[in-house]
Each structure stands twice: as C-alpha cells, then as structure tokens.
Amino acid sequence: MVDALGRSRLGVKIQDGCNHRCTYCIVWKARGPERSVPVESVLEQVLEAQEAGVPEVVLTGVNLGAYDGKSATDEHVEIDELLETIMERTSIPHVRISSVEPMDISERLLKVMARYPQRFAPFLHLPVQSGCTATLHRMGRPYSAESFEGTVRMIREILPQASLSCDVIVGFPGETEEDFRTTYDFLEELKPAFLHIFPFSERPGTPAIDMPGKVQPSVATRRVAELEELCGRLHGAFCAKAVGSEDTVLFESTLRGGMMFGYTGSYRRVKAPYDRTRINAICRVRFGAMDESHDLMGDILD
Numbered sequence: 001m002v003d004a005l006g007r008s009r010l011g012v013k014i015q016d017g018c019n020h021r022c023t024y025c026i027v028w029k030a031r032g033p034e035r036s037v038p039v040e041s042v043l044e045q046v047l048e049a050q051e052a053g054v055p056e057v058v059l060t061g062v063n064l065g066a067y068d069g070k071s072a073t074d075e076h077v078e079i080d081e082l083l084e085t086i087m088e089r090t091s092i093p094h095v096r097i098s099s100v101e102p103m104d105i106s107e108r109l110l111k112v113m114a115r116y117p118q119r120f121a122p123f124l125h126l127p128v129q130s131g132c133t134a135t136l137h138r139m140g141r142p143y144s145a146e147s148f149e150g151t152v153r154m155i156r157e158i159l160p161q162a163s164l165s166c167d168v169i170v171g172f173p174g175e176t177e178e179d180f181r182t183t184y185d186f187l188e189e190l191k192p193a194f195l196h197i198f199p200f201s202e203r204p205g206t207p208a209i210d211m212p213g214k215v216q217p218s219v220a221t222r223r224v225a226e227l228e229e230l231c232g233r234l235h236g237a238f239c240a241k242a243v244g245s246e247d248t249v250l251f252e253s254t255l256r257g258g259m260m261f262g263y264t265g266s267y268r269r270v271k272a273p274y275d276r277t278r279i280n281a282i283c284r285v286r287f288g289a290m291d292e293s294h295d296l297m298g299d300i301l302d
Contacts, residue, residue, distance in 0.1 A: 008252035008262075008280045009096070010054045012045045013037065014069065014082070015061030020101075023140040023207040024169065024200065031062055036069035039077050039085060046090050055250055055282050056094035056121070064097065065104020080108040087116050093282055094250065094265065096121040099167075102128065102151045103143050110158040117161070121265035124155060127167035131186025132179040135172055138211065145186055152190060163238065163266035165194040168227060171220030172200045174213035180223050188230060193238040193267065195231040197224050232294075239268050239294045242287050249285045249298060251278045261295070272298040 014037045018028045042059075049057050061067065067079040077085070086095060097113075097120075105126070113120040126148075130136050133144040143151075155162055168187070170180065187195065199220040202209045242264075249270045251262035260274045262283075270285060272278075278300065285298035 007049075007052075007054050008250055009056040009058055009094075010049045011058045011060045011098075012042060012049070013060050014042050015064055015067045018063045019066070020063070020142070021140055023138065023211070024172065024203065026203045026206055027062060029205065034063055034066045034068075036061075036067050039069050039071045039082060042069065042082065043086065043089055046086055046092050046095075050090055050092045053280070054092075055280060056096055057092055058096045058098055060098045063101060063104075065100045065109075078108075079104070080106065080112045083109070083112045083120075087112075087119060093119065094121060095119055096123065096265070099125040099127060102126045102148050105151050105155065107154065107158065110155060113162075114159050121267075122159060122162040123165075123266050124159075124162055125165045125167075126151070128187075129167060129169045130172065130175075130179075131183035131190075132175070135175055135179050135183070138174055139169070139172060139208075145182075149186075149190065161266070163193040163268075164190075165196065165267070166190075166192045167196045167198065169198050169200050170223040170227065171215035171217075173208055173211035173215065175200075175215055184226065184230065187227070188234075191234055191237075194235050195227055197227045197231065199224050236290075236294050239290055239296060242268055242296060243290055244287065246284060246286045246301065248282050250280075250282050252280065254279070268296055269294070270296045270298040272300055275300070 017032045017034045019034045021028060046057055065079055067082060068076050069082065071077050128148055129139055129141055131145050136144060152164065247264045249262045249264050251260050254260045254274055255271065258274050259271050260279060261269060261271050263269055272285065284301040286301055288297040288299065290296050
C-alpha cells in the first residue's frame with residue numbers, strides 16, 4: 001500500500017534504468033538497463049492514491065519516455081497508452097509527468113494529454129542540457145539544437161497551454177564562450193518557463209572526465225549566474241502572463257502571515273489567505289498581482 005494519507009501529491013514510479021550513454025552521466029551504470037513497471041501495478045498505485053484522497057500523482061522514472069510496460073494480456077504498452085489507460089480506469093483528479101527526454105516526446109503522447117485538459121498538468125520538463133549542437137554531440141545527446149527546437153514547436157502546436165522547464169549544463173569540457181552564447185541565445189529565444197542550471201561536475205568512470213578543454217570553475221560560475229538571471233526574467237514573464245486570469249491551483253502548505261501556497265498545473269506558484277479546508281485541495285482561483293518573487297496572489301472562486 002502507498003503511504004498517501006494527507007498528501008498533496010504522490011510520486012508513482014513507473015520506470016527505472018537507462019540505455020543511453022551520455023558522456024557525463026553514471027546513472028546507466030548505477031541503475032542498470034531500462035525496465036518498466038507493469039500496467040496493472042501502476043494502476044494499483046494510482047487507485048490507492050485516489051482512494052486515499054490524494055489530488056495529484058506524479059509519474060516518475062529515470063527515463064520516463066522509455067516506458068514499455070506489459071499489460072494484463074502480456075502486450076507491451078508505451079507511455080502514451082499507459083496515460084490513456086490511467087484516464088480510462090481511474091478518476092484521480094490530476095496527473096503530472098516528470099522529466100521526459102526530448103527524443104521521447106511524440107505526437108501521440110501530446111494528443112493524449114490534450115484530450116484530458118482538466119486532468120493532465122499542462123507541464124513538461126525537457127532536459128536540453130545545451131543549446132549548442134557541437135556541445136550536445138560531445139555530451140552524447142542523441143539530438144541537435146535544431147531538432148529540440150522542432151520538438152518544442154510541436155508541443156506548442158498540440159498543447160499550447162503547456163509550460164516548459166529545462167535542465168542545462170554549463171562548463172562542459174570544450175564549451176567555448178561562443179558555444180555558451182549560442183546556448184544563452186537559444187534559451188532566450190525558446191522562452192522556457194523555468195531553467196534548472198548545473199555547472200558541469202566530473203563523475204569518475206564517465207568519458208567526459210578525460211575530455212580536453214576543461215572550463216575554469218570561475219568561468220562556469222559566471223555562466224551559471226548569467227543563465228540564472230535569464231531564468232528569473234523568463235519565469236517572471238511567464239508568471240506575469242497569468243495576472244487577471246483564472247486557473248486551478250492545488251494548495252499544499254501554509255506560509256507565515258496567515259497565507260497558504262500552491263501551484264497551478266503549469267507550475268505557477270500562488271498565494272492565498274489561509275483556509276484549512278483548502279489544503280490538499282484543487283481550487284478554482286483568479287490571479288491578482290505578482291510579487292517580487294514571481295508569486296501570484298489568488299482569490300479562490302469556488
């Protein structure tokens with residue numbers, strides 16, 4: 001049984017392991033090859049969360065888009081088919097998908113999400129890692145900056161309400177100032193709602209540790225700071241777009257000063273006057289002003 005009592009959201013692990021060989025990553029050695037949780041086991045966990053009153057489940061995995069679980073009839077089921085099954089066989093109010101590799105974003109996956117706009121969080125986290133194709137190739141990433149941009153274009157065509165967040169690694173061996181500028185400009189043009197920025201960190205046993213062109217820590221630190229400033233601007237602009245609009249919010253905790261906070265499906269953070277009955281509940285909210293932390297003030301409508 002899942003320990004779900006009193007939870008706002010619950011992680012449901014549907015996959016583990018990775019078959020990719022990114023040159024900076026040791027996960028494929030530590031976690032082993034890709035393997036998926038059978039469909040019925042996933043459904044059992046979602047139904048347990050539903051019965052416990054959990055409003056949102058988050059589907060997680062090391063390489064979520066590689067999901068290939070078996071159904072009760074021993075047929076293999078891919079991630080889009082699993083999502084459709086969850087929608088058909090459960091009534092869990094909200095489902096969120098964790099990180100998905102860009103090459104695993106398919107038209108079928110997006111169309112399933114688009115068919116259930118009230119139940120799927122309109123949010124996708126894509127680990128881009130770099131906006132420079134030469135750097136991506138040294139990282140062993142199986143896509144180019146141009147193909148990543150095409151994936152984002154497809155997302156925005158099929159699921160226009162979706163927000164995007166991205167992982168980015170700076171200071172990877174061989175990353176020149178020009179390469180970094182290419183990444184910066186790429187992200188500024190792409191306009192994800194949030195960036196998770198990491199300086200390159202050496203991992204023993206990975207090919208990247210022996211690559212030439214080491215980037216000085218001071219240079220990597222400065223590049224991180226530049227992208228953090230960009231992230232602040234992009235996230236602020238994303239949140240500001242919601243001022244005056246309405247959306248659903250899952251309130252999950254309290255703040256000092258008689259306030260509570262929660263998140264929209266697209267991961268805008270919202271504050272509202274504390275109401276105990278609203279904690280761990282999905283509420284319809286109208287958004288007022290945005291504060292200096294990019295939090296939106298909310299008026300509960302229902």
